[in-house]
Each structure stands twice: as structure tokens, then as C-alpha cells.
Amino acid sequence: MNAFVGLLVTSAALAAAQVNTPAATQLIKFKEAIGPFGGQLTTSSGMPCQQCQTYSLDKPIMTNDFLMDNLFNFARERIPERVVHASGACGFGYFELTQDMSHITKADFLNGVGKKTPISVRFSLTLGNKGTPDLFLGIRGFSIKFYTREGNFDMAMFNTPVSPFKDPLDAHVTRAFRNNPATNLPDSNMLWDGITRRPEFIHAMSYVFSGWGQPAGYRHMSGFSAHTFQFENKCGDAHFVKMSFIPVAGIKNFDSKEGNIMNAEDPRYLASTMYNEIASGNPLEWTVNFQILNMTDYKKLGATIFDATRIIDEKEYPFVPVGKLVLDRNPTNFFAQCEQLAFCPCRVVPGILGAPDKLYEARRMNYRDAQNYRLGGNHNNIPVNCPFMSENPLNTYNRDGVPPVLDNGGDAPNYFPNSFSGPTAYDTHCSRLISIKEEKPYNMDQVQNLFANIFTEHEKDQLVNNVVPLLRFASPRIQTNAVKLFKTANEVVGRKIEEALKKLNMTEIP
Structure with a gap:
């Protein structure tokens, strides 16, 4: 019930914010385009539905194909959420x-x-x-x-x-930005421990905290x-x-x-x-x-x-x-x-x-x-991912599996190489990426330049305003590490963060 009430409140807030916008009137315009009557209702197999199938009280349930269609689809309509960028x-x-x-x-x-x-x-x-x-x-x-x-x-x-x-292994630290696995709540210690243990994070995060994150x-x-x-x-x-x-x-x-x-x-x-x-x-x-x-x-x-x-x-x-x-x-x-x-x-x-x-x-x-x-x-x-503009038709040896499979390769050979005119690579040139030797990450010189010569005073103030509320609930040790990191980036900004934390009656930072 609480979830339902929350949904109603959220829906009301959205409706109030979008009165008479194209998004709010989308269904009205759909009806205007279609006319007063919609098309014939069918099941997913294409069978036309009868009116008696659109309600199920006092009727056999298992033989109501419209109801069964809806129930089975409802339980399967979600796909896995993106781990990041959801x-x-x-x-x-x-x-x-x-x-x-x-x-x-x-x-x-x-x-x-x-x-x-x-x-x-x-x-x-x-x-x-x-x-x-x-x-x-x-x-x-x-x-x-x-x-x-x-x-x-x-x-x-x-x-x-x-x-x-820059190190692919550091992608693991994105977990520090999520909820605590025990409490399932945001955790300032996790967040700032993740950032301070990888000082190179401060370059991108400085942009975020200065306003680019909103x-x-x-x-x-x-x-x-x-x-x-x-x-x-x-x-x-x-x-x-x-x-x-x-x-x-x-x-x-x-x-x-x-x-x-x-x-x-x-x-x-x-x-x-x-x-x-x-x-x-x-x-x-x-x-x-x-x-x-x-x-x-x-x-x-x-x-x-x-x-x-x-x-x-x-x-x-x-x-x-x-x-x-x-x-x-x-x-x-x-x-x-x-x-x-x-x-x-x-x-x-x-x-x-x-x-x-x-x-x-x-x-x-x-x-x-x-x-x-x-x-x-x-x-x-899937249509939105299909290379529909390509001059070459899709000629792969991929077969079967979870739909959509399109024509599944038709009657062409399903193995490579073959002697029966299956798809072949004709370009004899082989392009290769150059090989490089990467060093450990270091970007503090550019972070210091960002604060000294690129950020406006307003952006620096925004950074302080965004950092302090997130840092105030971290442990004294984590706060100390974070303040030191920001002082390395810019002494003035780091000191402002330190002073703001002290004003909030947090533990004094040495």
C-alpha cells in the first residue's frame, strides 16, 4: 500500500510539472490520430478476443486465453537492468x-x-x-x-x-559508489574511501562536483x-x-x-x-x-x-x-x-x-x-541495434539462440571456412592498433591546473557545496584523507572544505 501511495504522489508531482506538454498529452494525440475506436483486440498469437474474455469473474480462468496471455507476459516483461548507466x-x-x-x-x-x-x-x-x-x-x-x-x-x-x-581493474571501485552491501544504504565511508585510494579519480570527480554532475x-x-x-x-x-x-x-x-x-x-x-x-x-x-x-x-x-x-x-x-x-x-x-x-x-x-x-x-x-x-x-x-544502413547485408555464421534470429542465415552454410560459397572476407589489408606501454596513472598536475586556470570561482564554490554534505558523515580518517587530496589539488579549496566541516561540528581534522 505504501508503495502504491508513493507511486500516486510521484505521478501527481510529474503531472503537475508537465501540464499541457507534448509528453503529458501524448495519449490524447494518439486518440486523435486513431479515431474514437481502436483496432480489434487479439492475443499474442493473433486470435481475435471476444468481449467475454475481457473479464474473468465467474468464468473458467485456464481457458481464457486473453487472461493467460496477460498473466504470463506480466511475469516476464522485465529484462536485466544495466549494471551501470541504468x-x-x-x-x-x-x-x-x-x-x-x-x-x-x-x-x-x-x-x-x-x-x-x-x-x-x-x-x-x-x-x-x-x-x-x-x-x-x-x-x-x-x-x-x-x-x-x-x-x-x-x-x-x-x-x-x-x-x-585508466586501469580496467579500477572499474571495480564503482561499487564504492553504490549502497553498502549490509545496510543497502548510501555510505560516505565507502564513497570517499574509493575516491581517496585512487587519487587519479579526483580529476573527473572535480568536474562532477563543480556542477557538471547536474x-x-x-x-x-x-x-x-x-x-x-x-x-x-x-x-x-x-x-x-x-x-x-x-x-x-x-x-x-x-x-x-x-x-x-x-x-x-x-x-x-x-x-x-x-x-x-x-x-x-x-x-x-x-x-x-x-x-x-x-x-x-x-x-x-x-x-x-x-x-x-x-x-x-x-x-x-x-x-x-x-x-x-x-x-x-x-x-x-x-x-x-x-x-x-x-x-x-x-x-x-x-x-x-x-x-x-x-x-x-x-x-x-x-x-x-x-x-x-x-x-x-x-x-x-533487434531493430534499434540492426545495421540497417549497411551496404552489405548481414552475412555472419551466427546461428540459432534466443530470438530475434531474423532469417537465421537462411539456407547458407553455417560453418567457416567452407567450399560452398558461404560469406568470405575479401579485404586482404589487415589494420592493427599500435602497441603502447602504459605507465601508472598520474594527473595531479592537470588537476592543479584545472583549479588554478580553468574553474571559475563559482565552480570552485559549487565543488565545496557539493563535497561537504557528502563528506560530513565519513569517519575522521576518511575526512582527513579527502581534505589532503583536495589541498593537493588546490590549497584554498581544500581549506574551505576543511573549514566547512569544522563549522558542522565534525571531528577536528589535523
Whole structure:
């Protein structure tokens, strides 16, 4: 009963926040489009239902196919939730190339000014679950699927310029940001122990705490590849590229108080705002930029250009605008087009090889495994994941398994190699990622520069305002470690955090 009352309260809050918006009137418009009468009701097998089957009192239950259909589906309508990035929203649109990139890559969708490529985009909150409010303070995901003529190209990005970590093993620390396994409650000791034991986390987390963790809307949220990708042109020459997606409307974030108030008024603020804006004919748009280096630059700078926790000097290697990303279409069914939308760094196209660092290598495997577990081994056959723009039909040797299987390969041979005209690889050129030697993570020099030369005073104040409430309930030892870490980043900011904790009558920090 309490859960039902809570649902009513939440629904009432959402309704009050969305009166007369496209999202609130979606069903009304559906009825206007269909007319006063709907189509014939059927079971999942297509059998037309009779009116007597639409109520079950005083009737045999087992022979009511409509009831059985509903009961069995109801118990099976959920699929596994994403372990991370569970809460999110998606949209559809296109990428338009504004500067030819054929000199650095042979990827078809990056050759020819004016070329448009269909895309799907999913914005997400890295932590939490599907019910977590949109403006929960945290790192955000910004993932794009390009439906190119050479297959799908996926980018799984962050809204911060850097990743929290570079060693794949450190992904394990994301558990410290979840609930305590014993109490199932948020735990400040876990959170700050995880951050302070991996000092390189402070680079990405500083962006989050300074305001980037609560964007004022998806149209104001940026996206960054973090990884440096290896591109290859038709001559086989290698170039290395970081990518950024900067909102045309500008990067804007909520103050901590504004974000918390908005969370209470509309827990789905980011999703509902994006839906209503697109439905009202106000598309979201980003400028796509490339930061380009060549082999000479790599030999000069070394493997640090592939360190996902660091940025590359923009003064020496400026970002070049190459295109625009536009979202102008909402999903027509959230589950079919958003919940089943699957991204994986393993999906690349000719001319884009991925990144040579170990974190990217691990993500190629981990994302693939996660989607196979969540959606099944044939998830690329789901319409929203299918490479529908590809010039080549799907010619694989994958067979059977959990649906959808499409035509399951038809009558073609199901083993490779074979002598019976089954699909064959004809391109004799073999592209390979370069091999790099990675050092232990270090980015404190860039964190110090971030505080000294990039953050505004307002952003520094926001960082203090966001850190103190999260840190105040941690143990004195953890508080001491956190304050020392922030003092290393910036003495003034670290001291402000220390003084704010003391004012809250917390244990004095030595």
C-alpha cells in the first residue's frame, strides 16, 4: 500500500510539472490520430478476443486465453537492468559532416562534406538504478550509435573530458559508489574511501562536483571520447583523435540547491525536458570536434596521449569542428527503442580502429558481454541495434539462440571456412592498433591546473557545496584523507572544505 501511495504522489508531482506538454498529452494525440475506436483486440498469437474474455469473474480462468496471455507476459516483461548507466533517455537524429576527414580516415561517414548519417543517442547516469532521479549528482554517459554504410559505429562517452580511471581493474571501485552491501544504504565511508585510494579519480570527480554532475538539460550537456582513437586513411597512415561534442546551446549546469529542488519537483526533469523540446520542434544540437595528432606527435609525447584520465594540450593541438549532431526525433516506444538500445566500443568501422589503451580493450569485451547477458546473443538483430544502413547485408555464421534470429542465415552454410560459397572476407589489408606501454596513472598536475586556470570561482564554490554534505558523515580518517587530496589539488579549496566541516561540528581534522 505504501508503495502504491508513493507511486500516486510521484505521478501527481510529474503531472503537475508537465501540464499541457507534448509528453503529458501524448495519449490524447494518439486518440486523435486513431479515431474514437481502436483496432480489434487479439492475443499474442493473433486470435481475435471476444468481449467475454475481457473479464474473468465467474468464468473458467485456464481457458481464457486473453487472461493467460496477460498473466504470463506480466511475469516476464522485465529484462536485466544495466549494471551501470541504468537510468537514461534516448533520442534519434543525424550526424552531418561539415569538414572532409578523408586525409585521416577512410571511414565512409567521415568522407564527403554534407553527408548525413542516422544516429541514436542515449544519455544516462553512470550510477544508481532505473528509478534514480535524473539530477542525482554523478558522472553522465553520452553514447552514440552511427548507422553508417559500413556498419554501426558506437561511441560510449562521458560528459567529462576525462575518465575517472585508466586501469580496467579500477572499474571495480564503482561499487564504492553504490549502497553498502549490509545496510543497502548510501555510505560516505565507502564513497570517499574509493575516491581517496585512487587519487587519479579526483580529476573527473572535480568536474562532477563543480556542477557538471547536474546539467541544466541534455541540450546543455557535453560529450567527450576520453579515449584517443586510432584512425587510418586509405594509404594506411595512422592518426590519433580525441572527440568532443559541445552543445550549441552552451554548457550549463544547475547549482546544487537548484538541482536538488528540481529533483523533488520533477525526478525525470532531464528526460521530460528533452522529450518535450524535440516534440515541440526544438531539436538538440552539438558541434562535433576532433583533436588530431599524427605518428610524429605520438613519438614526441609518448603513451600519455592515450591516458583517458588526462587531456591533451588544446593550445598545441586545438580541436577542429568537423560536423554537427542533431536530435530531432523521439522514440515511439521506450522499451523497444531505448531500453533495448545496446552500445559497445567493439563496434567500429573501416578507418576507425578503436583505442590502443587497456581500458578501451577491456571495455570492448565487457560491454559485449553485458549486452549479451542483458539482451541475448542476437541483440544486434533487434531493430534499434540492426545495421540497417549497411551496404552489405548481414552475412555472419551466427546461428540459432534466443530470438530475434531474423532469417537465421537462411539456407547458407553455417560453418567457416567452407567450399560452398558461404560469406568470405575479401579485404586482404589487415589494420592493427599500435602497441603502447602504459605507465601508472598520474594527473595531479592537470588537476592543479584545472583549479588554478580553468574553474571559475563559482565552480570552485559549487565543488565545496557539493563535497561537504557528502563528506560530513565519513569517519575522521576518511575526512582527513579527502581534505589532503583536495589541498593537493588546490590549497584554498581544500581549506574551505576543511573549514566547512569544522563549522558542522565534525571531528577536528589535523
